Amino acid sequence: MKKNKYLFSFCALVLWIVSCETKNQQEDDVTAKDQIQHIDTRIGTKSWSGKSTLSQAELPQGHVYPGVGLPFAMTQITPQTTTKDIPYWWENEKIQGFRSTHYPNGASMSEYGSLTIMPLVGELKTTPEDRASSFSHGSELAQPHYYSIILDDYDIKAELTAVSKAKFLQFTFPKSNASHIVIDNPMAHGYFRVNPEKNEIEGYTDNTGRKGNKGYTGREFASYFVAKFSKPFEDFALVAKPDLSSTIELFPDGFRGEFYNNMELSGKPNLQRIDSSIDFEWSGAPASTINTDLFSVRYTGELIAKQSGQHTFYVTSDDGVRLFVNDTLVIDSWVNRGATTDDFSMNLKAGESYKIKIEYYDYYGGGTLKFGCAQPASLNASKLMQMAINGAEASAVHVSFKTEEDEKVQVKIGTSFINIAQARKNLESEINHWDFEKTAQATKEAWNKALEKIQIEGSEDQKKIFYTALQRSLLLPRNITEDGYHYSAFNGKVMPGMMYTDFSIWDTFRSEHPLLILLEPERVSEMITALLNSYDEGGWMPKWPSPGYSNIMHGTHADAVVADAYIKGIRDYDTEKAFGAMLKNGTTPGTGHYVARVGIIDYQKLGYVPTDRYGESAIRTLEFAYDDYCIAQMANAMGKEAVYKEYIKRSLYYINFLDPETKLVRGRNADGSWRSATDPSISGWAYGSDKDRENYFRNITLFAPHDVQGLANFMGGDEVLEAYLDHFFENDFYYVGDEYSMHSPYLYNYIGAPWKTQKLIRTLLNENFSSGPGGLPGNEDCGQMSSWYIFGSMGFYPTCPGSPTYQIGSPMFDKVSLKLSNGKQFTIIAHNNSQENVYIQSATLNGKSYTKSWIHHDDIMAGSTLEFEMGPKPNKEWGAKLENRHESVSKPISN
Missing domain, CATH: 2.60.120.260 (Galactose-binding domain-like)
Structure with missing residues (x-):
């Protein structure tokens, strides 16, 4: 009996221990699956106040906003503090409304197809400036799936949630006999029609003020909407639009x-x-x-x-x-x-x-x-109400009603780029109920599913920075496909097939698209298909579509996006068409409205873009050479040997713009003569002070990521390039927010000094990113800044997209786990890691000694484990030997 009693007690103890362990494991699992809790979408909405080396042409601002919506959503909704393109600035003291936006988060671009909705009580005020309400950041909650704020002037609580093409707003009003909701297009005017029997407003906002779309597509790029209200209207009317005809x-x-x-x-x-x-x-x-x-x-x-x-x-x-x-x-x-x-x-x-x-x-x-x-408009109230019923172009539309204390008035808005009927269909398919919390929870779950693909072990502050960065990396480009169709900004027609837009490719080819290859490979195929649909509809893969062609930036880096995906095994698209589009970029001058590679004929003939004929000649030459490398790599992988040989030769043309005297880029005329070593005409960014000019000369010179050894040889050897890099970083020529040289901290790996990369990358990560509103040191650029941080903090970086390799830096976290699409997991473990222990002492890959300062994509996808022993002093032997360095451009990378 006594034995049984002890046995029972022992079993109970075991069960209790197992129960506790199970409970703790469940709690850990819940935490791991709720990464959204760490995110604050206001990070970067205030100017950076830290140390920054900048040209006067660009300010250290994130250009981000606290938008709400699904990953890669067609539209987001955000608080609006200004009618400027960027809808939200931390320093602004009033909220003008809540904008349905297509502004590319973090870019220095323009808004299009926007719609703003604002609740208020008392006197009806319709302009954004007049109706704006004071607010406190202390009452703000800003997450990817939910935003809320108290509008202090009206005692209204505003709550936002959204999916991809529809959004859900909930306003809690005070008791009032004069409660109102105003809807307008903050950038210009719109078309509005009120249906009081159905408590609906429908219409569209046009693209007034946007470059490039009317001329390229035949009609303005418009955003259509249907707004459903949970409360009947007691009064409504239009606000007359300005008449500019006189x-x-x-x-x-x-x-x-x-x-x-x-x-x-x-x-x-x-x-x-x-x-x-x-x-x-x-x-x-x-x-x-x-x-x-x-x-x-x-x-x-x-x-x-x-x-x-x-x-x-x-x-x-x-x-x-x-x-x-x-x-x-x-x-x-x-x-x-x-x-x-x-x-x-x-x-x-x-x-x-x-x-x-x-x-x-x-x-x-x-x-x-x-x-x-x-001039002043003169329309009476009766006429404006009748116009609202019939539908008309106007500056705004407003509805009014009485509300009780804490009464919730809900508004659901469906949007479309095709027509009003499709906007209604999008709303019904995405939000077919009046349960605000249900929509918010569904969007939260979608974000957590996307965010849990990377697990890190770090402090709460580190998680806040990391997961906000990861969220920003999963916003763009936006998917504007609607039921298998899309409105094409390239030919002005509704077309079948997939379409994504707001590709900031000059920025994002560097690390944003490589990150998506690891986390969202199926979506990468969709994005490339969208680029090829653009090619079919407009004649070219675009450089910076937002939503149609623009002539912004230099190279045709869709070449890099496609080649990197193809080299890494993502091929669920028309690969021959893609290759043909890349060859067109490399051989054919652009048309009047789309310039493609400016100076491409001279580049093929001379081996460089001449300064006396074209602007931005230096970076065009270097970027064209890199794009040619990407074409060569894809040709090699496709068995197109002749094309490979031609383009790998062209990939070395960057040398033709490097001055043997100064060892820097230098203006060069079509006759082969060099311009003055201080001539700023090589780049529009090089004008200004002497420091501005030298800054861009030194940054642009380093853009040869495909042939670092060749660059070193040109300069006089590894030691000379190392000295150049030392001077570059020690004298603040490097700016982490400038894409020209985002790869440059990793260049030490190629020349036998990887320990300098390790120290430098940790310093840059710690000094340039924080969890406050001023936490971004420059433009987010559609996920590029954040993806640079994501890779750097994990401990590896895709220095040269188009190559299936990543350079190893210094992992910030004790452990990182990537859930791969093939069901496997890539794990990075840093033993003895700390703020001081930034140097790699030794490494193993799957338990075997690893001495390379780079890792192959196949090793990652195999689900391997990369472990580091970290220390406070550099091990100058690890990764430094010649046989462990990255191979040269002219040789294919072997595993």
């Missing part, structure tokens, strides 16, 4: 234009002329005597007011613009940017004259300058 009548003498072949309006004008209106889109030069790029114009005119009252001036511009009224600066957007519309309102008196001056500069690509003045 602008010419207000300026009887037209506008005097003075054009300059510089961006500073300096010296004597190269052209003077009178224009009756200012309404231009220049795909080339504005006149035969004016530059295609890098020009400026000053327009002056005299406005004679026809009536008294509030007039609104509108200026749509590409790049920098300023507007003066009676010599007072009223619009100041003297910045390099995509096309957008600025406005300014003031009261004018009938019969009086006003001096108007508009100054504009064009950088590169297409140029846009449009000016209009809207």
Whole structure:
């Protein structure tokens, strides 16, 4: 009996221990599957305040916003603190509404197809500035699936959630006899139709102010919507849109234009002329005597007011613009940017004259300058209500009703780029209920499923930075496919098939797309299919579609995206078509509206892009050579030996733009002569101070990721390149937010000093990223900044996409696990890891000694375990021997 008693007690103890272990394991599993808890989407919404080496042309700002929606969603919804393209800035003190947005998160681009909705009580105010409410960041909750805020001026709690093409808003009102909701297009105007019987508003917002779409597609790129309300309307009406048709009548003498072949309006004008209106889109030069790029114009005119009252001036511009009224600066957007519309309102008196001056500069690509003045509108309330029922173009639409204390009013919005009927269909298919929490939970689960593919062991602060970065890496490009169709911004038609847009490929080929290869390989195939659909519909794979062609940036790095995927075994697309599109990039000049590789004919003939014929000649030459390397690698893998030999030879053309005297890039004319060693015309970014110029000369020189050994040989050997890199980093020429040289911290691996990469990468990660609102040191650039951080903190980086290898850095975390699509897991373990122990002492791969400073993609996909012993002092032998270094460009990489 006593024996049985002890046996029972022992069994109970065992069960209790097992139960505790099971409970702890379950709790760990819950934590591991709820990574969304670590994310704050406001990181990077404030300017970076840390150390930063920058050209004056770019500010250290993340350009991100706290958007809500699924991974790769067609639209997101975000609080709006400004009517500028970037919808949210931390420093702004008021919220103007909640914007359904297509702004590419983290890019210096333009908004398109936006729609903003704002709740308020009391006096009806319809303009964004008038209706804006104070708020406190302390009452904000910003996560990928849910955002909430208290609008202090109205005592309204606003909550947002969203899926891919639909969003769900919930407003908790106070008791009021005058509660309102206003909907508008913050960038221009829209078309609105109210159906009071169904508690619905439908319509579209156009693409006014956006460059490139009307001319390329035949119609403006519009975003259609259907908004369903949970509460009936007691009153509603439109807000009349500005009438710009009479602008010419207000300026009887037209506008005097003075054009300059510089961006500073300096010296004597190269052209003077009178224009009756200012309404231009220049795909080339504005006149035969004016530059295609890098020009400026000053327009002056005299406005004679026809009536008294509030007039609104509108200026749509590409790049920098300023507007003066009676010599007072009223619009100041003297910045390099995509096309957008600025406005300014003031009261004018009938019969009086006003001096108007508009100054504009064009950088590169297409140029846009449009000016209009809207006179006061005079429509009564009855007419505006009838217009709302019938549907009309307007600045805004508003509805009103009474609310009780803490009454929730819900709004569901479906969107489409095809038509209103498809917007309604998208809403019904994605949110066919009125359960706000249900939608928020579904989006949360989708994010957790995506985020749990990488597990890290680190502090809470580290997890906050890491998982916010991972979330940002899973936002773009956006999937705009709707029921198997898409509206094409390349031919203006509704087309069958897959489409993604907002590819910031010049940025994202470097690490964003390689990260997606590891985490989302099926989606990578979809993205490449979308690029090929763009090729079919417009003639080219795009460089920076947002949503259609733009001429932004230099190389055709879709070549790198495709080649990297193909080399790494992702081939679920038309590979022959893809290869043909790449060859077109490498041989054919672009058309009038799409330039592809600028100077490609001269590049093929001379072996470089001549400075006296083309802007950005240095980086074009180096990037064309890298793209040729990618074409060569894909040709080699496809068994196309002749093409491989041709393009691997062309991949070495970068040497032709490196000056044997200075060992830096240097301007070179078509006749082969070198320009001055300090001539800044090689790059539009190299103008400004001497430090600006040297900064870009030194950064661009390092862009030979496919032939680092060749670069070292040119400079005089490994030791010379090592000294160059030492000087480069020690004198703050490196900027982590500048894509030109994002790969450069890893270049020490190629020349026998990997321990310097280890130290440097840990320092850069720790000093340049934080968990606060100013936590990004520069533009997020559609996931590139974040993916650079993700790879770096895990301990390896794809220095040269198109090669199936990754350079090893210094893992920040004790353990990282990647769940691969093939069901296997790649694990990195760093023993004795700490802030001080940043140096690799030794390594093993699957238990066997590993001495290479790089790892092959196949080893990762095999589900291996890479272990490091870390220490406070460098082991200068590990990875440094010649046989353990990365192989040269002319040889295929062996495993």
